[in-house]
Amino acid sequence: MVHIWRGLDEVPGDFGPAAVTVGNFDGVHRGHQQVLAQLSRTARESGSKTVAVTFDPHPAQVHRPDTAPDLIMGIEDRISVLLAYGLDAVLVLHYTLEFAQQSAEEFVKNVFVDGLRASAVVVGHDVRFGRGNSGDLGTMEELGRKYGFDVVVVEEFTEADSAQHAEHTASAPEAAEDEDDGAQRRCSSTWVREALDRGDVHTAAEILGRPHAMHGEVVHGASRGRALGFPTANLAHDSIGHIPADGIYAGWLVDAAGTRWPAAISVGSNPTFAGVARQVEAHVLDRPDEAPDDFDLYGQNVVVEFVERLRGMVAYRGPEALIEQMKVDVDQARRILVGAKPGA
Missing domain, CATH: 3.40.50.620 (HUPs)
Incomplete structure (x- = not known):
């Protein structure tokens, strides 16, 4: 017990x-x-x-x-x-x-x-x-x-140990909490935050031994994604977890039932549209059914895991250019996640 x-x-x-x-x-x-x-x-x-x-x-x-x-x-x-x-x-x-x-x-x-x-x-x-x-x-x-x-x-667990571990296993042990102390930087919470702040979720995952994740309730947004053909699950602003740098990421959404869905994740204010607050939203790839009522995540507490950053935030000339880029993002996310082990 x-x-x-x-x-x-x-x-x-x-x-x-x-x-x-x-x-x-x-x-x-x-x-x-x-x-x-x-x-x-x-x-x-x-x-x-x-x-x-x-x-x-x-x-x-x-x-x-x-x-x-x-x-x-x-x-x-x-x-x-x-x-x-x-x-x-x-x-x-x-x-x-x-x-x-x-x-x-x-x-x-x-x-x-x-x-x-x-x-x-x-x-x-x-x-x-x-x-x-x-x-x-x-x-x-x-x-x-x-x-x-x-x-x-x-003994301290350094970046060399972390890199060696990443080659042989998806998860492992270690021992420190802060900064750099010379030739090899030791694994630390500070280093994880620095990586996330520049959108380097891959390095953050190597230090953590797993993908960085956020937890939160799915809330209603402006429905712009749905109107563009890419409906998203918007995390509430009080969601828990360090928010990575603005950009588009490949990752996973874990719903309240524990089912993992591959996702393209947007972090930022979407500069193509004026007056949009910074938010984290995930578009589930290959949804089981495109009918909104058949895949309703609203009100669920979900987990969003970040696997790889695809690009930074860009302001496009209009919805059409944004839609074309979103198609590219979804295809790239799918290619990355097909070979990725969920949660590792």
């Missing part, structure tokens, strides 16, 4: 011993996956349960709300992906300015020692924790000796 705890008060008093890791895990990219793989190995060796500790909201949204980056995924998706790696539990801690005032030792004692009865803590070299990020790897090792848990350090 797997557990999702929304606070330390929900952890059973008899839970443990536990092998624990901690992080924001935005995107659960290959670096994070490497930590999770080591967590599982450590737990098997010690006969412990596996727990990932994460935070909601993201600390950056609390400390610097005006400049915090858009998240790659929402908390529910983060929990779901973490549990897909075979964890026994995910502990979500509500992050506040008051919570952030705990010293490094208070955090470790409250969460790892008293809360989860940790036998081991698995971290990367760059781990930081406690008030003002005052705790580092040396602090964690010192506290491990004091409170009786092992500290297992995971």
Whole structure:
């Protein structure tokens, strides 16, 4: 049985011993996956349960709300992906300015020692924790000796590792959360966001180990796509997931029943028409029936996965030129997706 705890008060008093890791895990990219793989190995060796500790909201949204980056995924998706790696539990801690005032030792004692009865803590070299990020790897090792848990350090997962992995497998592990540190850049949430911001969903997928996705409700739009012969499923503006750069993409739409449909996806304001707000919309290829009532996605919560960028946004002279380009986009998307493994 797997557990999702929304606070330390929900952890059973008899839970443990536990092998624990901690992080924001935005995107659960290959670096994070490497930590999770080591967590599982450590737990098997010690006969412990596996727990990932994460935070909601993201600390950056609390400390610097005006400049915090858009998240790659929402908390529910983060929990779901973490549990897909075979964890026994995910502990979500509500992050506040008051919570952030705990010293490094208070955090470790409250969460790892008293809360989860940790036998081991698995971290990367760059781990930081406690008030003002005052705790580092040396602090964690010192506290491990004091409170009786092992500290297992995971090597960084770099772009070279990611490229090698992409050649041999569609999914894998990894271990970091931030920037470049020299010759080889390590896998990080920052790098994923940078790739998405320039529309490079292929690189984002290599770092993530899967296509980047957005989740949202299908809402009514202006019906321009339907009038042009390319009806689209428009995602609500409060949809979850980092929006890639404007452009046209090949990808997948997963409906509420779990059926995957190949799709041509538009991100942007459609400059051919004036006054159109920025939106994400997906045209399902090879629909089962062109009758609107026979393929109604309105009100459904769907997933849109981005596989490859086809082009940027262009303002065309009129609807006719746009229709011709849309035909080209659909054909190109179909060619790309025919050889693509859905969800990989």
